[in-house]
Amino acid sequence: MSDTLATIQGRTSANNFDPTHHMSEAQIQELVELTLNTPTSFNMQNWRLIAVSSAQQKANLRKLAFNQAKVSEAAVTFIVVGDSMGYQQLPTLIKPMLDAGALDQAAYDGWIGMCNGMYNGNAQLQRDEAIRSGSLAAMTLMYAAQAKGYVSGAMIGFDGAAVAKEFGLNEHEVPVMLIAVGNAAPGNWPRKVRRSLAQAVKTV
Template sequence: MDTTTAIHQRRSVKHYDPNHKMSEVEIQELLELALLSPTSFNMQNWRFVVVTDPEKRAAIQAAAWNQAQVTEASITILLCADLHAHEDAGRYWVNAPEPVQEMLVPMIAPFYGSNPQLQRDEAMRSIGIAAQTLMLAAKSMGYDSCPMIGFDPIKVGEIIALPEHHVIGMMLTVGKAIKDANARGGQLPIEEVVFRDQFPA
């Protein structure tokens, strides 16, 4: 499936075949594609928790207003981020030429170190980009998905043993749809959201 088709066909699906299992090869392929998502300074600050254990998924569903897709989808992914990823900057550029390393690596820690708001903003940017990569990749593989924020992040964090200095950005279900998504609610006209050079006066 080409990218344009995947963008047009991707929808937030809430009804999945609970008997369908994704193979480990498919799960690995999906996550390897997610790892190609861009991040600032190549920090790769996202962390992906792929939940397949039935008990953990049931607990997460209970912390997500009992939304059925959490357990009916083939996999549930918690998209998280390490807020302190900037502290280990050298490893992000090990394959770069030495002049590039010497220029970029010393910039990373000072840029984020004393700014918790920027750390969190960067985490959410990275998670958002990775989420779209995952959703389009899933669609191209013949799967559907649903990004979710309707859950208790503290309870879910406890279930997945979220480490200190990490944050959950969203949850994503992936599986085989058994019911189409509802018709699109309505897109705003392009002239209302796209402007040339500046916002209109």
């Protein structure tokens, strides 16, 4: 089995984390670097992570996450943030490709034009894209963590408005989910049941 398949099949949500385990800033940055490979619509990359790793900030976040212990017991809990206006950064983001000659001016202008045409004035799609990109980044982060030997736990159990206020999100940003990452403590559940293949797919 390839490492990738083992990572996909081995990941489960951890509830119990070793509270004595700490991750260095370099170890946290390595996970974020891997997460940067996440694909996004038009490559707009409209997500960011807040790595909550100090005891004080983890305690603050835990209070806003229905006191879920893993928020503070994991070495780091990431707040995955999606940006509903992130598409407006596209010209700056892809300019290095223009400068390097990987894109000509017409392709650059066309790429931006198509993106603006799709998202300008469409608040529903802008928010959808914040959640979609944040969710894809979250998945990359969980697989990166798994591949590096950590365990992870995604959470939607938190007060979104309170987290946005406490951690300084702007009005266009959405707290998509929390991802606790660290070393496992004993007692985590084994892999949970999944639907049958027939329930999950219809080939047409």
